[in-house]
Every structure is written in structure tokens, then in C-alpha cells.
Amino acid sequence: MILNEIISIIRDSRHIAILPHVSADGDALGSCFALGLALRRLGKDVHVYLEEEVPYVYSFLPGQEAAKVYPVETIKNHDVIIALDTGDLGRLGKRADIFGSSPVTVNIDHHATNSAFAGYNHVDTASAAVGEIIYQMLMLMGVKMDKDISTCLYVAIAADTGGFRFSNTTSVTHRIAGDLINNGIDVADISRKVFDSTSLAKVQLMGLAIHSLELLENGKVAVITVTEEMMQQSGAADEDCDGLVNIGRNIRGVEVAVLIKQKGSEEFRINLRSNTYVDVSAIAARFSGGGHRRAAGCTLQGTWKDAGSRLLAQIRDVL
Ligand SMILES: [Mn+2]
Numbered sequence: 001m002i003l004n005e006i007i008s009i010i011r012d013s014r015h016i017a018i019l020p021h022v023s024a025d026g027d028a029l030g031s032c033f034a035l036g037l038a039l040r041r042l043g044k045d046v047h048v049y050l051e052e053e054v055p056y057v058y059s060f061l062p063g064q065e066a067a068k069v070y071p072v073e074t075i076k077n078h079d080v081i082i083a084l085d086t087g088d089l090g091r092l093g094k095r096a097d098i099f100g101s102s103p104v105t106v107n108i109d110h111h112a113t114n115s116a117f118a119g120y121n122h123v124d125t126a127s128a129a130v131g132e133i134i135y136q137m138l139m140l141m142g143v144k145m146d147k148d149i150s151t152c153l154y155v156a157i158a159a160d161t162g163g164f165r166f167s168n169t170t171s172v173t174h175r176i177a178g179d180l181i182n183n184g185i186d187v188a189d190i191s192r193k194v195f196d197s198t199s200l201a202k203v204q205l206m207g208l209a210i211h212s213l214e215l216l217e218n219g220k221v222a223v224i225t226v227t228e229e230m231m232q233q234s235g236a237a238d239e240d241c242d243g244l245v246n247i248g249r250n251i252r253g254v255e256v257a258v259l260i261k262q263k264g265s266e267e268f269r270i271n272l273r274s275n276t277y278v279d280v281s282a283i284a285a286r287f288s289g290g291g292h293r294r295a296a297g298c299t300l301q302g303t304w305k306d307a308g309s310r311l312l313a314q315i316r317d318v319l
Contacts, residue, residue: 002122003133006106007141009120013079015045017102018066021086022051022093023238026058026159026194028085031108031130033063034152035084038143040066047076051093055239060193061155062148070095080104083118085130087111087290108133113281113290128168131156135176150183155194163195167294205236209244215251216312220319222248222257228264241271249273256280256315260308268300268307283314 010016018036020028036046048067071094081102086109089096099105099118107118110130114123127133131153138145145153157177161169164177181187208230214223226241234240241261248257256278259271270287272280274294281296287310289298300307 002120003137003140006108006120006122007137009080009104009106010039010044010082010141013044013104015076015078015080016047017076017078017081017098018046018048019081019083019086019092019095019099020048020050021083021091024050024052024054025085025242027129027131027156029054029058029061030152030154030156030159031084031134033061033067034131034138034149034156035082035134036066037063037149037152038138038141041143042141045076047078049095049098051095055237055242056199057194057197057239057242058155061152063152070098078102080106082106082108084108084134085110087113088115089117090288108137111281111290111292113285113296126170128166128170128173129157129160131160132173132176135180145180145183147184150180151185151190154180154185154187154190158190158194163191168292199236199240201234201236202240205230205234205240206244206247208234210247213248215254217316217319219251219253220255221312221315222251222254223260224248224258225260225262227262245271245273249275255319258311258315260304262304263299266302268304270298270300270311272296272298278315278318283311283318286314287311 016039018032020032032048036048039046046066049070050067053069081099086092092099105118107121109123110125110127112125124133135153209224209226212225224244245257245259248254255275257273261269263269272284274280279293281291281293284291284296284298287298287300291297
């Protein structure tokens with residue numbers, strides 16, 4: 001079993017680097033910080049290299065002492081480098097270079113579209129979150145799960161399951177969450193910080209986003225557009241776009257929700273969600289993106305008129 005091989009590699013290593021994907025979400029950050037904390041307890045020298053600063057919503061996560069935003073002034077040579085929650089090398093952004101230069105590379109993920117880009121790949125698509133895989137790994141390693149590690153893993157799992165509501169939530173998800181709760185975490189405090197706390201700028205951005213909402217294909221497709229002008233007008237940060245796509249997805253009758261985020265005049269970041277039957281990861285894959293059946297993303301180049309019509313044609317195709 002590949003997970004056992006990965007564990008023995010980690011046991012034999014001293015300097016370990018851990019990388020989440022770009023625009024790291026709750027699963028990526030929670031998994032990285034939990035693994036970092038656990039390996040430090042085992043006496044390892046651990047660094048977590050991030051592409052960007054930790055978003056405010058996850059600033060309460062323990063384990064950030066090991067984290068640095070890349071590029072960092074002095075970068076050590078690592079015995080092993082581990083990418084978490086990362087579907088392909090492109091999702092490592094600028095850090096793809098340090099990943100490639102490490103003697104041993106590990107990829108632990110749960111995306112069905114994972115490209116097996118490392119020397120050792122453990123991709124478990126049945127896991128709702130990478131947090132579940134890290135939990136299983138730490139159990140196999142016999143690491144004692146304290147409150148800090150458990151908080152990170154709970155956030156990872158809660159984030160990727162939308163608070164245990166999405167179709168990826170299984171009985172295993174709940175059993176793991178139960179164990180983490182037994183380790184003394186504060187569920188109400190975590191839930192409030194992750195799901196029920198927002199900046200005023202985000203609320204203002206939501207207003208603009210709702211105003212941009214269009215329903216297409218007899219109400220089966222909801223499209224929300226966030227322009228650079230809307231970002232400036234609201235004063236919102238990039239991370240404030242998280243979850244906006246759900247405004248469209250939650251409308252009765254909608255199957256596919258699209259969030260279009262403008263990144264310059266000819267680049268658009270696309271978030272896709274579906275409710276019951278459309279595999280949005282397949283749509284994203286046609287544009288070199290990826291993700292899960294019910295949540296995926298990709299980047300489109302070109303004028304919006306041209307890129308948008310190609311995207312909508314693909315969605316129409318699978319409706
Ligand atoms: Mn994930």
C-alpha cells in the first residue's frame with residue numbers, strides 16, 4: 001500500500017517540506033498544518049510553503065509557526081517534499097520549481113482529476129477531504145492527536161464537506177469528526193469562524209455579485225460575474241469570492257452554477273458547482289482545469305465573449 005511506503009519515507013526523512021495548492025482553502029491549509037504539527041512532534045524539521053498569505057478566515061488555525069509564504073529568503077534542501085490537496089503540478093504555482101528539485105516527491109490528494117505528478121502518489125477519491133487521509137495516516141503512524149492537530153483536521157473536513165452537507169460526506173467522515181471532537185476541539189467556535197463570520201467588504205461584494213446574476217437554459221444554469229471594478233468598488237479581497245458561487249447554486253431549479261472572476265482583461269478564473277447530476281470536473285478538465293464531480297474550477301483565456309461561449313457550450317452539452 002502506497003500510504004505505508006509514504007509513511008516509511010517520512011520516518012526516514014529529517015527535513016520535510018509540505019505544500020498546499022494555490023489559493024489554499026480550508027482542506028489544503030488544515031491538512032498541511034496538521035501534518036506539520038504532527039511531524040514536528042516526531043522531531044522532524046518541517047516547513048510549509050504557501051503561495052499566498054493565509055486568508056483571514058483561517059488565521060486562527062494552529063500550526064502556522066512552520067508556514068512561510070514562498071519565495072522565502074533561504075530555502076533549505078529537503079529530503080522529501082509533500083503536496084497536499086493538489087490535483088496537478090500547475091496548482092503549485094510558483095512552487096512547482098521547488099517541488100521538482102526535491103529528491104523525493106509525494107502527492108497526497110482526493111481529486112479524481114489528479115495527474116499523479118509525484119514519485120509517490122496516494123490519491124483516494126473516496127475521501128471527502130485530504131484531512132481524512134491525513135487523519136488515517138497519523139493513526140497509522142501512531143501519532144497522538146492533540147487539540148491543535150484535531151482542530152486543523154476538523155477544519156479541513158468541515159470546509160470540503162460544506163459543514164458535513166455535501167454528497168462527499170460519508171459515515172467515515174462523521175466517525176473521524178467524532179474522534180476529533182473527542183480530542184477536545186471547540187466545534188461551535190470553529191464553525192462560527194469558518195462559516196458564520198464575514199467582512200463588511202464581502203457582504204458588499206455579495207450585493208454586487210447578486211446584481212450580476214443571470215439564469216440561463218431555462219433556469220438550469222446560474223452565472224455570477226465578479227469584475228475587477230466590483231472588487232475595487234467593494235474593497236473585497238480575493239478570498240472574499242469564496243462561496244459566492246453558492247448563491248447561484250442554491251436557487252431552486254439550478255443544476256450548474258458558474259462564478260466568473262475576472263483576472264485582467266483576457267483571463268477569467270471559473271468556479272463550477274452542480275447540484276445533482278452534472279459532473280463539473282469533466283467540464284473543467286476540457287479547459288485544463290479539474291476538481292470534483294460537484295465542485296471544480298478552471299481558467300479561461302481570451303475575450304470573455306469568446307471564452308464564455310465556449311464554456312457555456314460545454315455546459316449545455318452535459319445538461
Ligand atoms: Mn480538498
